[in-house]
Structures are given as C-alpha cells and as structure tokens.
Amino acid sequence: MARRRGWNGHPPADDEEASRRIVEAAVGLLAKTGTAISISDVAASLGVIRQTVYRYYPTSDALMRAAAIASVDDFLDRLAGAVRGIKDPAEAMTEGVLFSLDEVARTPHLGILLSEPYVGTHSGAIASDEARAIGMQMINRFDVEWGDYGYDDAALGDLVEFTLRTMLSFFVAPNPSSRSRDELRRFLHRWLGGAILSQNQR
DSSP, X not given: OOOOOXXXXXXXXXXXXXXXXXXXXXXXHHHHHSSOOOHHHHHHHHTOOHHHHHHHOSSHHHHHHHHHHHTHHHHHHHHHHHHTTOOOHHHHHHHHHHHHHHHHHHSGGGGTTTSTTTHHHHGGGGGSHHHHHHHHHHHHTSSOOGGGGTOOHHHHHXXXXXXXXXXXXXXXXXXXXXXXXXXXXXXXXXXXXXXXXXXXXX
C-alpha cells in the first residue's frame, strides 16, 4: 500500500481505518455546522487533499449517505429510550414519529434521505430496501407485541412504508407553526394511530 501523507500526522493503518475516519470526520462536521458539508470540508479537517477522500467516497452524496448510516445505531438507541414502556402501538408510533421528526430537524445528517435539500433529488430513496430496513429496526425497538394486533412480517413491512411516507410528507410540507406539538401529537395519533389499529379489525 502506498504511503499516505497528511492525516494530521497520523496516517491510517489501512483502507478500512481511512474510510472510517473520513466518515467520522463528516459526522462530526455535520453535527457541528448543522448544514450540509463538502468533500473539501472533510479533507481539510483530516489534513488531506480532496482526492484522498474521493478515493473512498467518489461523490458528496456517497459520503453523506455513509455518514447517515453511521449515525443510525445511536439514533435507534435514543429512539428506543423515547418510546420505552409504551405498549399501545398507536401511542408508540405517534411518539416514535414525533421523536424522529425532531431528530432529523435537529441533526441534519440523519435526514440525508428525507429532508431538504436532499428530498428534491433523493425522495425515491424513502421506499428503498435500506430505508425500509432502518424502519423495521425502528419498530422492532418498540415495546409493542405487534402480533397481538394482527401484524405479521408482511403487515409490519407495509406499516413501515406507510410511516416513512407519512414522515416524508412533513419534510416536504412542514408542520404549520400555528399547530403546537400537542396538537401535532393528537393529529398523528388520530390518523396514523387509527390506521395502525385498523389492522386488528381485518
């Protein structure tokens, strides 16, 4: 392997470490700035040239996606804490959606596939296998016995897609400022919750 220069005097031992450090730098910059970042920003923070970053992530989109994926586990852990102990599926999903909307607004790299400015070019990704897999991880963190409410794996998959598309709608057309958080909670519980509970009536 060719000797790497830069890296603030501490070159990575191998390509895996290099890739990990690039993603960690991207996540850190995104959390600090609250906005989208460039390959140049990441390269500068690592003390390398842009071509070094491009070697591992050929586009900004590829790097932003990697940063989003790297943040998923921490997000899911915090989501689990937010819905812990809620047994009712409508209440659990309502709180889960509220938490997710807040987190994506607060931490932009979690919304790479959903929020502006990415929604204009990547909205189709909401129904991707990757997005659905993350959605399944979300609802499996809930303290809900889904089988007791008529849900098998196929129905849970449909519920994940429906919920993801509901969340996407709030990024396209944000919640009106005149509607309070409690009012939004009631809105979601009435309509999203009603759809969830209808599964047991089939």
